[in-house]
Amino acid sequence: MEIKEVAxxxxxxxxxxxxxxxxxxREMAMTANAVYSYFPARDDLITALIRDVYSDLADALVTARDALPAExxxxxxxxxxxxxxxxxLQNPEGFRLIYGDPVPGYRAPEGGAAPEAEHRVCAGLTGLAAGAWSHAEAxxxxxxFEWSDFDPKLVAEVQEEFPGLxxxxVAIALRIWGHLHGLVSLEILGHLRTQTTNPDKLYRNEIGHLIRALGLTLHTTNP
Incomplete structure (x- = not known):
């Protein structure tokens, strides 16, 4: 919808x-009432944007992961x-919308703006940690770490979907997220521009180091 693109x-x-x-x-040369007919309030639009963006991200991540065998x-x-x-990199505004500074005054609906997509991403990260656990356990x-170190809702979801983990x-899953999110955030916000001419090389090197730190062997550098 053009309204979302303009936003x-x-x-x-x-x-x-x-x-x-x-x-x-104003940008669309419409009356305010015309826009209100699609979204009664600004928060409704922000919620729809977050839901769309987060779902698109979850789809991209799951598709990439599932292109490779579970083993x-x-x-x-x-x-x-x-x-x-x-x-x-393709969706910098969307990235900032779900991972950057909150929209001033925005109040998400009860349960969050995109609970299904958020759950898919969280479960996906935990699944990556579960797949590596047999190598990383030693x-x-x-x-x-104890279960009390984590949010009770997260604990309940992990114990239901990954019994025995x-x-x-779970700490490994958060570490994986931290490694990914940290460098990407620096790049999206422009903090790496004067620091490196090859952010892709830096990123892949960091992920390779993380993978080796989990006791895994990477057989390809081109997913």
Missing amino acids: LRLMAEGGPGAITLRAIA DAAGRILAWACAFRYWA MYADTG PPAA
Whole structure:
């Protein structure tokens, strides 16, 4: 829908606070009432944007991961990581919408703006950790993590979907997310521009180091 495209463009030009229904109406040469007929309030539009963006991201990540067999734990981590960066570079406004500064004054609906997509991404990361656990267990089993170290809702979901997976593996899932999110955020926000001429090489090297740190062997560098 063009309204959503204009909203993301306004965000790209002026930050999250630039998204208003009146501003969108001006950009589209519409009356404010016409825009309100699609979205009764600005928060309804923000929720729809987040849901669309997050679902698109989840689809991209799952598709990339599932292109490789379940037994290729290292390859699936790399595929997920590369899909995450590629999607973010193609959708910088969407990335900032779901992972950047919150839209001023926005109140998400109860349960979150995109609970299904958020769950798919969270479960996907946990699945990557579960796939690596048999290799990583010897190094991470004694790290001292307990279920009380994590959010109760997350714990309940992990125990239901990955029965037998220990708390240390959940910590690995969060580590994987941190490695991916950290460098991509720096790149999207422009902080790497004067630091490296080859952010892709830096990113892949970092993911390769993470994979080796989990006791895995990467058989390809091109997912």
